[in-house]
Amino acid sequence: MIKTVGLTKTYGDLDAIRDVSFEVAKGKIVGFLGPNGAGKSTTMKILTGFLPATRGSATVAGFDVFDDPMEVKRRVGYLPETPPVYPDLTVHEYLRFVGKLKGLRGDKLASDIERVVNKLALAEVVDRLIRNISKGYQQRTGFAQALLGNPEVLILDEPTVGMDPRQIGEVRGVIKELAGEHTVLLSTHILSEVVATCERVVIINKGTIIADDSLDALATKHGGGRDQLEKIFLNLTEA
Amino acid sequence: MRNTLAIAGKEIRVYFTTATSYVVLGSFALIIAYFFQALVGEFQRAIAQSLQMNASWMLEQLNLTDYVIYPLIMNIGVILIFFTPIITMRLLAEEKRAKTLELLMTAPVRPIEIVLGKYLAGLTMMLAMLGVTLLFPIVVEVLGASQTGSPLDWRSVGVGYFGAALLGAAFVAIGLFTSSLTDNPVIAALLGFLILLMFYIVGSGASGSEGLWKSLLEFLSLASNLTSFARGVLRVPSLVYYLSLSVFALFLTYRVVEAQRWR
Numbered sequence: 001m002i003k004t005v006g007l008t009k010t011y012g013d014l015d016a017i018r019d020v021s022f023e024v025a026k027g028k029i030v031g032f033l034g035p036n037g038a039g040k041s042t043t044m045k046i047l048t049g050f051l052p053a054t055r056g057s058a059t060v061a062g063f064d065v066f067d068d069p070m071e072v073k074r075r076v077g078y079l080p081e082t083p084p085v086y087p088d089l090t091v092h093e094y095l096r097f098v099g100k101l102k103g104l105r106g107d108k109l110a111s112d113i114e115r116v117v118n119k120l121a122l123a124e125v126v127d128r129l130i131r132n133i134s135k136g137y138q139q140r141t142g143f144a145q146a147l148l149g150n151p152e153v154l155i156l157d158e159p160t161v162g163m164d165p166r167q168i169g170e171v172r173g174v175i176k177e178l179a180g181e182h183t184v185l186l187s188t189h190i191l192s193e194v195v196a197t198c199e200r201v202v203i204i205n206k207g208t209i210i211a212d213d214s215l216d217a218l219a220t221k222h223g224g225g226r227d228q229l230e231k232i233f234l235n236l237t238e239a
Numbered sequence: 240m241r242n243t244l245a246i247a248g249k250e251i252r253v254y255f256t257t258a259t260s261y262v263v264l265g266s267f268a269l270i271i272a273y274f275f276q277a278l279v280g281e282f283q284r285a286i287a288q289s290l291q292m293n294a295s296w297m298l299e300q301l302n303l304t305d306y307v308i309y310p311l312i313m314n315i316g317v318i319l320i321f322f323t324p325i326i327t328m329r330l331l332a333e334e335k336r337a338k339t340l341e342l343l344m345t346a347p348v349r350p351i352e353i354v355l356g357k358y359l360a361g362l363t364m365m366l367a368m369l370g371v372t373l374l375f376p377i378v379v380e381v382l383g384a385s386q387t388g389s390p391l392d393w394r395s396v397g398v399g400y401f402g403a404a405l406l407g408a409a410f411v412a413i414g415l416f417t418s419s420l421t422d423n424p425v426i427a428a429l430l431g432f433l434i435l436l437m438f439y440i441v442g443s444g445a446s447g448s449e450g451l452w453k454s455l456l457e458f459l460s461l462a463s464n465l466t467s468f469a470r471g472v473l474r475v476p477s478l479v480y481y482l483s484l485s486v487f488a489l490f491l492t493y494r495v496v497e498a499q500r501w502r
Contacts, residue, residue: 048345052500069500073347084342088253100245101346145342 001026001153001183002047006056009042016042017061017207020056027180032187034204035237040105041081044157047185048078056172061153062063063163075150081158083142087131091122091141094130095148102149116144119174135162143171154184160193178219195226205237242348246356250330255404260326260364263385267322268371268467274314275375278307292352304471312399315372316406316462319365320439324431327414328424331496335422340499349479350497358415358489365407369400392502395471401467405481407463410435412488426467436459479483 002024009016017039024030034040045051047058049069049198057064063071065184081093086094095116117123120140125133130141135174139162146154149222159175178184188194194201211218219225222232254260280301289297336339343353364474376396382391417431418424447455457463465478 045341046452048502050341050345070347070349072344078341078345079347080338082338082341084337084339086249086253086337086339091250093249097245097249098342098346101242101343101348103241103347105241125370140445211267 001017001028001219002058002185004043004056004059004078005059006060006220007043007046007053008055009039009046009051010054015207017204020204020207020209022202022212024183028153029184029186029198030034031174031198031201032185032204033191033194033233034104034187034189035094036189038189038204038237039207040189040204042158044078044155044185044187045088047203048076048155049073050080051184075152077146077149077154079142079146079154079156081161083139084145085130085138085141088129090127090129091133091144092126095144098145099148104149112148112150116147119147120144121170136164136167139163140167140171152182154178154182156184156186158188159186160188172193179239191230195229203233203236210236240350240352243356246348246353247359249365250357250360254326254364256362260367263325263364264368264371267318268374270318271315271372271375273313274318275307275311275378280305302392304388304395307379308376308391308399309469309471311372311375311390312403313462315369316437316465316469318460319368319403319407319410320432320435322368323365323414324409324417324428325436326368327361327411327418327431328428329418330361330415331418331492332421332424332427333478336424344499350499351493352413352491354419354493354496357418357422358412358492361411362381362408365411366404366439369403369407373400380416392471398471398473399469402465402466402477405468405478406465409461409481409484409488412442412485412492414493416488416492419492420470433482466476 004023005021008018020039020043032040032043035072042051046053047060047065049065049072051064057066059065060072061075063075065072070098081239086097089097092113096109096112098187099113104112105177114141117126120143122140122144123136130138133141139159143156146156156175160171163171175184175186186193186197198215200214201211202209213221215226215229218232219229220229222235258419282301285301285306286298289295289301316380331340334343342351376391378390382387413434414431417434420426420430421427423495438459438461441456442462445456445460445463458476458480464474464480467477
């Protein structure tokens with residue numbers, strides 16, 4: 001569903017990412033794990049058509065990201081690292097706006113907004129200005145926006161940042177429910193996030209992929225159980 | 240088209256839910272009101288003078304359309320140099336600063352729809368500002384009415400306002416363009432102000448020069464193109480000038496937004 005081959009992004013002399021190749025099969029949730037500045041967000045921006053790659057190719061839902069950006073954008077829900085919300089709109093106005101951009105109108109728009117509001121437990125704040133709600137709610141509003149239109153692919157850049165432990169638990173629940181019907185690529189720098197939501201993990205460090213495996217296989221390969229994953233992750237990204 | 244309207248609608252909502260638009264509308268009206276009362280005062284003095292001198296030929300020349308509304312529209316054109324950048328500065332620069340441009344650029348929306356939506360919103364705000372100043376000709380109409388009929392030549396006023404709207408449309412396009420260049424609304428406003436001021440200064444340079452150079456400067460000048468409209472004459476070259484300036488600035492904006500995809 002998501003496939004990248006030799007993806008490279010260069011800023012001047014600096015390689016933000018180098019030869020990034022991986023695949024995410026339909027209906028799977030894959031964790032995209034790496035320390036801050038490893039190139040997670042850059043990769044995701046390329047996958048959503050926001051940034052062009054310097055080299056390499058990426059296809060999402062069967063369409064090339066650079067050649068067919070509109071087809072890709074129609075099929076992808078994206079939560080960037082900074083939730084893209086407008087402080088001067090209410091949560092409801094904001095979701096209406098994004099829904100319209102995704103081509104939803106009338107009853108369909110109203111029912112879809114209701115669906116994502118319920119899914120992310122936003123009912124309480126739906127009529128408040130986004131500037132006045134907490135960071136956690138803003139993040140959830142950003143997530144709700146990504147789910148509008150029920151896209152087949154979801155690209156989530158650190159979806160639980162800024163949330164309290166209870167909200168984190170709820171949002172992880174929402175992500176897990178997405179499996180099967182949706183294909184999800186989820187970036188995070190926290191290993192426990194991956195353990196809680198994903199079966200497979202792609203680890204990126206300093207712009208290159210250093211591991212691409214199921215969690216169990218990763219643990220076995222490095223001679224430990226699942227409880228050793230934290231140590232394995234730290235060792236891998238140390239270099 | 241629907242996306243364009245959705246984007247324009249959101250932007251207009253932001254304009255009118257924040258205090259900025261009301262402050263802009265209010266202070267713009269206040270400044271124009273100041274010019275208006277000064278012009279009416281001058282008109283009264285001119286009448287008193289010609290009565291004193293018993294110059295009936297002068298009295299015949301004096302009318303509110305030429306002596307109040309014409310200079311008022313010219314003043315509106317100048318004051319818009321300061322006010323347009325304030326209403327256009329946020330349009331794209333704020334989206335970049337707040338990283339919401341990422342939302343627009345990853346939604347199934349074409350860059351041209353983003354640009355036109357933003358432009359439509361700025362244009363609406365511009366028309367609201369011009370609409371507020373319509374109050375002044377209406378005041379003249381109501382208070383200046385006599386047995387001989389309307390004190391104003393409304394056809395002329397209409398053409399004048401049409402010209403001001405065309406100038407406003409070009410100003411908004413230029414302001415939108417500067418807003419696309421930076422992620423800092425204040426820099427966008429300053430840049431827009433500089434460009435508009437340059438177009439204005441070019442016109443004052445025309446009076447000191449001659450020949451082809453003079454006609455070129457006059458052609459480029461924002462003010463001299465407004466003159467004929469404000470006098471009630473619809474000049475096609477001026478109409479073409481404002482429209483092509485708008486289209487050109489919008490095209491540049493489109494290129495800047497679209498370039499995101501290649502960077």
